Amino acid sequence: MPELPEVEVICRGLRPHLQGRTIKALRSSGKTLRRPIPLAPMQSRLCEAVVINVERRAKYLLFATDRGDILVIHLGMTGRLGLFDRNHPPTPHDHLCLLLDNNMELRFNDTRRFGAMHLLMAEKLPDAEREFFRATGPEPFSDSCSPSYLQKRAKGRRLAVKSFIMDSGIIAGVGNIYANESLFCAGIHPSTPAGSLTRNQWQRLITEIRLILNWAIDCGGSTIRDFLNASGRAGYFQANFRIYGRNGHPCATCSAQLERLVIGGRASFFCPHCQPLQK
DNA sequence: CAAGTTACCTGACGGC
DNA sequence: TGCCGTCAGGTAACTT
Numbered sequence: 001m002p003e004l005p006e007v008e009v010i011c012r013g014l015r016p017h018l019q020g021r022t023i024k025a026l027r028s029s030g031k032t033l034r035r036p037i038p039l040a041p042m043q044s045r046l047c048e049a050v051v052i053n054v055e056r057r058a059k060y061l062l063f064a065t066d067r068g069d070i071l072v073i074h075l076g077m078t079g080r081l082g083l084f085d086r087n088h089p090p091t092p093h094d095h096l097c098l099l100l101d102n103n104m105e106l107r108f109n110d111t112r113r114f115g116a117m118h119l120l121m122a123e124k125l126p127d128a129e130r131e132f133f134r135a136t137g138p139e140p141f142s143d144s145c146s147p148s149y150l151q152k153r154a155k156g157r158r159l160a161v162k163s164f165i166m167d168s169g170i171i172a173g174v175g176n177i178y179a180n181e182s183l184f185c186a187g188i189h190p191s192t193p194a195g196s197l198t199r200n201q202w203q204r205l206i207t208e209i210r211l212i213l214n215w216a217i218d219c220g221g222s223t224i225r226d227f228l229n230a231s232g233r234a235g236y237f238q239a240n241f242r243i244y245g246r247n248g249h250p251c252a253t254c255s256a257q258l259e260r261l262v263i264g265g266r267a268s269f270f271c272p273h274c275q276p277l278q279k
Numbered sequence: 280c281a282a283g284t285t286a287c288c289t290g291a292c293g294g295c
Numbered sequence: 296t297g298c299c300g301t302c303a304g305g306t307a308a309c310t311t
Contacts, residue, residue, distance in 0.1 A: 002304060002305090034305090059305075059306095076287095076288095076305060077303070077304060077305055077306095078288090078290095078303085078304085093289085110288095111288080111290070112303090113289080115305095157282095163282085175305070176303095176304060221304095224303075225290090244304095264282085264283075264284095266305095
């Protein structure tokens with residue numbers, strides 16, 4: 001489900017509603033997510049805690065409290081977070097509800113339960129946070145995510161560039177949709193071995209990744225089936241897809257028929273004319 | 280170590 | 296109508 005833009009949209013949407021609010025109670029479905037929800041520590045640490053900050057790192061949301069703890073939430077493929085009146089009827093797959101001091105509830109709904117929750121305890125910070133994100137690559141907008149950084153990490157690797165940029169240890173937040181879109185806009189075939197991109201191609205690619213991600217954030221993210229923002233509204237970047245899911249249609253640039261192939265088990269789309277396969 | 284495969288889960292959709 | 300296979304925005308644990 002959500003890639004960086006969708007998580008950022010949720011983060012920005014929730015922040016003004018959560019900052020300064022006290023968590024009064026927690027309720028869970030009892031179902032496990034990717035891993036069990038750490039309910040006992042969450043009960044003792046989050047009840048009566050005030051949310052002081054809501055941030056995003058990679059595809060994770062971080063809720064910081066006045067006790068110094070951080071609740072880390074990942075939405076997996078189908079996770080949603082939304083604010084509801086406490087009397088709003090519950091829906092299937094609501095797995096965690098946080099009751100707030102204004103009688104609103106933050107509800108985490110996740111059909112496929114690929115999401116995850118972690119609680120980073122104040123007394124273990126900041127080491128616990130550093131450890132949690134130890135293997136996570138730089139944010140795509142950061143200066144450290146430069147063409148030379150990417151080229152250096154790709155040196156000698158034969159892995160398809162699409163799989164390479166979807167590796168969260170290389171660059172954070174780029175998932176299947178935006179990997180496809182960025183490679184199309186950069187004119188690079190998704191199967192190209194990561195190690196054979198030139199410096200100019202890395203420059204072009206990171207530029208396109210940043211443009212696409214920012215544009216998608218401005219559009220409120222992409223909604224294919226599951227994604228809704230914190231207010232329950234769909235995003236509309238999907239109207240701007242140039243390549244994702246468009247196999248069989250003509251390329252908007254050159255009219256060639258767009259093609260689909262599977263790379264690393266993920267659907268990949270490309271224009272055989274605008275994205276010629278190199279080496 | 281790198282790269283590919285599988286598993287985790289539910290629901291929507293198309294073909295028969 | 297229903298059954299079956301395929302597919303879905305992610306990640307981590309496997310195997311080769």
